[in-house]
Amino acid sequence: MKTILLERFGLDQLSVQQQPVPALKSGEVRVRTAACGVNPIDWKTCSGGGAAPFIGELPFIPGWELSGTVDAVAEDVTTLKVGDRVLGLLRFPERAGCYAEYVAAPASELARCPDALELIPAGGLALAGLTAWQALFDKGNLQPGQRVLITAAAGGVGHLAVQLAKWQGAYVIATASAHNHDWLQQLGADQCIDYNDGVLADQVQDVDLILDGIGGDSGEASLACLASNGVLVTLPSVTKDQLIAAGDIQAKRVEPLRVTANGKQLAELAQLCAAGTVKLTIAATLPLEDAGKAFADSASGHTRGKIILTV
Ligand SMILES: NC(=O)c1ccc[n+]([C@@H]2O[C@H](COP(=O)([O-])OP(=O)(O)OC[C@H]3O[C@@H](n4cnc5c(N)ncnc54)[C@H](OP(=O)(O)O)[C@@H]3O)[C@@H](O)[C@H]2O)c1
The missing domain is CATH 3.90.180.10 (Medium-chain alcohol dehydrogenases, catalytic domain)
Structure with a gap:
């Protein structure tokens, strides 16, 4: 073969x-x-x-x-x-x-x-969809009405996370280059921020959940946007220890994620795609x-x- x-x-x-x-x-x-x-x-x-x-x-x-x-x-x-x-x-x-x-x-x-x-x-x-699902719902326990910040929102994980968070009834804040904003709003983002445009924490405060698709110093800086009882789920494994240490210093919860195979969750995701809820x-x-x-x-x-x- x-x-x-x-x-x-x-x-x-x-x-x-x-x-x-x-x-x-x-x-x-x-x-x-x-x-x-x-x-x-x-x-x-x-x-x-x-x-x-x-x-x-x-x-x-x-x-x-x-x-x-x-x-x-x-x-x-x-x-x-x-x-x-x-x-x-x-x-x-x-x-x-x-x-x-x-x-x-x-x-x-x-x-x-x-x-x-x-x-x-x-x-x-499957990989990006299950990552978004497990970050938002398993690690992040996202609830209707909560505010979620999704960084790298235009990427494979991010654009699915925007739609799943919206489907759950959250207020969705997305970071991406300006040319991706109209598209992300069509997918359900309530607010888009150009990450090239100043300090993120000057524009977003008190979010309940951050889905950190960037990690490193950018991920660490985004902790300033998190409510004191919120959670940041970080995806890039290579910088997870940096994020956990920063969270400890600021008394904020940081959760690393490694996506796992899950046929049942994937079946639900596939149904959402078939119904056009998630594109x-x-x-x-x-x-x-x-x-x-x-x-x-x-x-x-x-x-x-x-x-x-x-x-
Ligand atoms: N731990 C796990 O199990 C797991 C699972 C999946 C993914 N990951 C990791 O999570 C990260 C994201 O994965 P992915 O598949 O979504 O990646 P991806 O599709 O390659 O992400 C690309 C996107 O990142 C955006 N971007 C680049 N720099 C940015 C910045 N500084 N701020 C905001 N957005 C930025 C770009 O948007 P613009 O074009 O608008 O700049 C682009 O659309 C990767 O590091 C990946 O390895 C980990």
Whole structure:
């Protein structure tokens, strides 16, 4: 089967290679991939950072999320059958190998793709969507009427978080470059702030929840926008200790998040997309062979929504 393979760490080390089709273990189904989503963790890991400590020895097939059609089912799987359309975030942060024609996937980590949702965009939903869901609802316990600040709101996680927070009935404040403001308001942001435009805390105060998609010094500075009993959920794991230490000094709660696979939450998300309540914005759809270009685009830091690779 066709794959993208990394034999040495480095973003110029990706190549298109044939590999054996994966065998099935107990609890797994094989998915014939339609599309896989590109996320910052993909290129960070292929550079030797990100999830590299969890993936074992190289070579490595990148990618943690996909959509496709079930092509074979282990004997003990009763929840899915050959021909089902599915999507999923798989095995994160261990290797999942989604940049490939066929993927062996734990059945419990997949959700059925509703008829109203096309497979090609659906391949980009799971990782960013579950991150937004788990940050807002599991870690952040966001309630109707609360004020939430979402930084990096135009990105894969952020633009889904804006819509999920609005769906929950929150007042949504989003940071993004000015050219993204009209679009984010259409998605449900009540207030947009250009992060190039002065000090954030001069413009926003007393929010109940911050979804910090930036981390580092920017994430730390955003703590000044948080109400004393609020919570900041920080996404970039590389700076989580900095944020936790800053929170301790200011007596403010900081929660790191590592997204986890969850077929049940993903099924709910997929239904929201099928109903049009949540819209997944696709920045670019590229063939699998263009994974290197997709990595360069994502690493530029200004993707609007998600980049998708079709297989
Ligand atoms: N811990 C976890 O489990 C987990 C899961 C998912 C993601 N993450 C991490 O969370 C971060 C966001 O992920 P993502 O997939 O949403 O990334 P992304 O799609 O690459 O985010 C790109 C967006 O960031 C915005 N941006 C860049 N600099 C900004 C700034 N200083 N202030 C506000 N917005 C800024 C850009 O908007 P403009 O074009 O308007 O500048 C762009 O739309 C990444 O570091 C990722 O690795 C962690």
